[in-house]
Amino acid sequence: MSQPKEPQLPESEIPESVARRQLIKSFGWFALASAVPFGVYEWITKSPGAQGIKRPLRKVLEANEQVARTYFSNTHLVPTFSVSEAAKKARVNGYDGLKSPIPDDWQLQIDHPSGSGQPLMLPIDAIKALPKHEMVYEFKCIEGWSQVQHWGGARLSDFLATYKLGTKSGNGPNPDNPADFYKYIGLETPDKGYYVGIDIESAMHPQTLLAYELNGQPITAPHGAPLRLIIPVKYGVKNLKRIGRMFFSDERPRDFWAERGYDYYVGL
Numbered sequence: 001m002s003q004p005k006e007p008q009l010p011e012s013e014i015p016e017s018v019a020r021r022q023l024i025k026s027f028g029w030f031a032l033a034s035a036v037p038f039g040v041y042e043w044i045t046k047s048p049g050a051q052g053i054k055r056p057l058r059k060v061l062e063a064n065e066q067v068a069r070t071y072f073s074n075t076h077l078v079p080t081f082s083v084s085e086a087a088k089k090a091r092v093n094g095y096d097g098l099k100s101p102i103p104d105d106w107q108l109q110i111d112h113p114s115g116s117g118q119p120l121m122l123p124i125d126a127i128k129a130l131p132k133h134e135m136v137y138e139f140k141c142i143e144g145w146s147q148v149q150h151w152g153g154a155r156l157s158d159f160l161a162t163y164k165l166g167t168k169s170g171n172g173p174n175p176d177n178p179a180d181f182y183k184y185i186g187l188e189t190p191d192k193g194y195y196v197g198i199d200i201e202s203a204m205h206p207q208t209l210l211a212y213e214l215n216g217q218p219i220t221a222p223h224g225a226p227l228r229l230i231i232p233v234k235y236g237v238k239n240l241k242r243i244g245r246m247f248f249s250d251e252r253p254r255d256f257w258a259e260r261g262y263d264y265y266v267g268l
């Protein structure tokens, strides 16, 4: 096994205890969710708005701003920038799980929990058929660098809703029924050389994307072609490149850098 290439996150950079953070996160997201009936939630996610932030949702967030800052840490949106502020050439970091060629017959594999039935296999066009969101934000690596980058793709929450994934009932994600959600999503590269676990609250965050574009062009191989995770509420380590398999679990999925001594959540 290779030695950790990334430095340990100093204690001073962990703003709150993980437990407290998670409590706040979970409470925050579900508190907002339970305040918004599902029909309204659908209307929010389908109505037009600027910069990929839906207008009614923005209104909800503004109305809750005071509360949001304290409790809704996971629903809080990370700052976004204009396209002209994005780096022309995005930095590349980390090749674990990318050392073999991209499989010619690449499809996204989604495993249903409890081994029920065949995995769902989806071509990249199935992701591209979902509403496209572009986002320019500051990507942060735990090693100490950050860069404003321009990504495009489908919201992971839209993907889960469309394919009715992430729930025990097999119905679409329903914020009125938090107990129906699996607690984690696991992601792996096709060769299983890199893998991460993501808490469901962060996965459902409106800025979390299944990304297939960087700077308006298809993502290149070193940046995670054909499909990668872009999850702005987490440090770079969780932004898995070249997704091969996705699965859902109440147990923490194994996580490459957590196994090498990092905090599991590495949230911002």
Ligand SMILES: Nc1nc2c(c(=O)[nH]1)N[C@H]1C(S)=C(S)[C@@H](COP(=O)(O)O)O[C@H]1N2
Binding pocket: 090, 091, 092, 093, 094, 095, 096, 097, 098, 140, 141, 142, 189, 194, 222, 223, 224, 236, 237, 238, 239, 240, 241, 242
């Ligand atoms: N498959 C895979 N994904 C990965 C990594 C990796 O080594 N392999 N490194 C992570 C880390 S530490 C960072 S900072 C980002 C870097 O993404 P970039 O190369 O597009 O800048 O990818 C993340 N996703």
Ligand SMILES: [Mo]
Binding pocket: 006, 093, 094, 140, 141, 142, 143, 236, 237
């Ligand atoms: Mo990183």
